[in-house]
Amino acid sequence: MTMRPTDLDRVKALPLFRKISPESFRDVTAGAFLQRFPAGTTLLMEGDQVDFLYVLLDGIVELQGTWKEKDTTLAVLRPVSTFILAAVVLDADALMSARTLERSEILMLSGQALRRTMRQDAEFGLAVAEELSGCYRGLVRTVKNQKLRGGTERLANYLITQRIRQGLKETIVLPHEKRILASLLGMTPENLSRAFAGLASHGVVVHGPEVTLTRPELLERLARSTPLIDNHMPPQSRVLGKGEVESWSEETGFA
Amino acid sequence: MTMRPTDLDRVKALPLFRKISPESFRDVTAGAFLQRFPAGTTLLMEGDQVDFLYVLLDGIVELQGTWKEKDTTLAVLRPVSTFILAAVVLDADALMSARTLERSEILMLSGQALRRTMRQDAEFGLAVAEELSGCYRGLVRTVKNQKLRGGTERLANYLITQRIRQGLKETIVLPHEKRILASLLGMTPENLSRAFAGLASHGVVVHGPEVTLTRPELLERLARSTPLIDNHMPPQSRVLGKGEVESWSEETGFA
DNA sequence: CGGCGAATTGACGGACGTCAACTGCTGTGG
DNA sequence: CCACAGCAGTTGACGTCCGTCAATTCGCCG
Numbered sequence A, B: 001m002t003m004r005p006t007d008l009d010r011v012k013a014l015p016l017f018r019k020i021s022p023e024s025f026r027d028v029t030a031g032a033f034l035q036r037f038p039a040g041t042t043l044l045m046e047g048d049q050v051d052f053l054y055v056l057l058d059g060i061v062e063l064q065g066t067w068k069e070k071d072t073t074l075a076v077l078r079p080v081s082t083f084i085l086a087a088v089v090l091d092a093d094a095l096m097s098a099r100t101l102e103r104s105e106i107l108m109l110s111g112q113a114l115r116r117t118m119r120q121d122a123e124f125g126l127a128v129a130e131e132l133s134g135c136y137r138g139l140v141r142t143v144k145n146q147k148l149r150g151g152t153e154r155l156a157n158y159l160i161t162q163r164i165r166q167g168l169k170e171t172i173v174l175p176h177e178k179r180i181l182a183s184l185l186g187m188t189p190e191n192l193s194r195a196f197a198g199l200a201s202h203g204v205v206v207h208g209p210e211v212t213l214t215r216p217e218l219l220e221r222l223a224r225s226t227p228l229i230d231n232h233m234p235p236q237s238r239v240l241g242k243g244e245v246e247s248w249s250e251e252t253g254f255a
Numbered sequence C: 001c002g003g004c005g006a007a008t009t010g011a012c013g014g015a016c017g018t019c020a021a022c023t024g025c026t027g028t029g030g
Numbered sequence D: 001c002c003a004c005a006g007c008a009g010t011t012g013a014c015g016t017c018c019g020t021c022a023a024t025t026c027g028c029c030g
Helices: A005-012 A022-029 A085-090 A111-120 A122-148 A151-165 A178-185 A189-198 A216-223 B005-012 B022-028 B085-090 B111-120 B122-148 B151-165 B178-185 B189-202 B216-223
Strands: A033-037 A042-044 A052-058 A061-067 A070-077 A081-083 A097-100 A104-110 A171-173 A204-207 A210-213 B033-037 B042-044 B052-058 B061-067 B070-077 B081-083 B097-100 B104-110 B171-173 B204-207 B210-213
Touching (some): A022 A111, A022 A122, A070 B122, A111 A122, A111 B122, A122 B122, A151 A171, A151 A210, B005 B052, B022 B122, B070 B178, B085 B111, B104 B111, B111 B122, B151 B178, B151 B189
Antiparallel strands (some): A052 A104, B033 B104, B042 B097, B061 B097
């Protein structure tokens, strides 16, 4: 509907669509529409049938999983990124809910059109497979992070990753509310507070959303971060050495 | 090298290759070779460059992740299944180690050939994307399982899944050593023992590797299993309703 | 028969979740 | 303009879950 040409350009710049032919791009965006949602809107519930590939153009979206009135944050997405690609490819139901954390602008692409285009355009199929591979590897990292590290260690590594992504400044800014960060890291808000307190002896000073790392090497020794778990890569639309591409998702390669 | 035609047939029966054209199949298996490994062989270490797609034809393979002299089991694979597909697609290094638990027969397909075939054959590219989507969704389930449930709850759900997969018999057989099961479920062997003991009051009786569920509905009430986390699907070469396909991996859609 | 490793059990300590109280900020309405 | 409600964040107390260490039993294979 209300689609500015600049919106399409931003979509085309995504790794998923960067190398696509003009015809295929026309096909895959056929019937697409842009939609605006207020903060706190549930876009998708676990178990829902998924008919569209979502492309976040503006705002923030949280993906979460639920079980027995408990829920956990699986990822926090920022523009520009796609989500629920896997469910769309399989035409299956969603395994996670999606809700906006801020007013968001989302482009919705027909799942049918996407699957049809994959069949017609091998290059696009490859791009989808590469995207999914990056997402898969992000999740492998997440599982290792969860199963092998304790809460404080997860936080320490999170801080180091943020430090690198925010350009090695001495003080970094937490990109979301602490309660969401806690859920993302797999702990309670209370425990996150205590974990921050515990890192004080390692040169971590917290002032609201600002965190100053006075002695990074000391923190690093505790964290023992490794590329086999932590994705230190700079944010935004990256292309790695061997053609590895990932839609950016704030914490962990995802979507 | 020593490749029986029947081996190729079993590969071709995999969801990944089922709908592939004969020419593409010839391309993707060009230069492939079969290799036999004794039990306990490390096939691949975390961080290694990955040059081949592995196809387990016989035996058992464990995938594990490591950090700071601790390690955790990410999956246990049985024939016929592929593994490290994502790393092959991206031509990246491995995020998990692979080692044989028993004497195994493994077919190794050239990663280059696979990527080339994806580019040439859109249908095959789609199959790869579908496979990766299934793996991705398996990992989403794994993360939710880890973050939302306690150890005993994970065990209860594991038992229920096994009960279904083994045909609703009253007594099931644990498919691996308890220490590996413990690692897979994200706990220590000691804690797994205690978790089994704790389930005694829910009708779970353990005799070595045999577990009898005397009151399944009681166990079910504790477990609260859900298709959004647990993959109850019957094992072996399955094709779901909407074309969802997954290589089988014993516990969780994987590879 | 002896030995090795898997599995179990107990005792203990640390990590984490829960409940509650308190602080500080923000936005709202009198 | 100020009072107050509401929510995020923090802190403390407490209980539970879980990992660690050690000792013991069991089964399997040499």
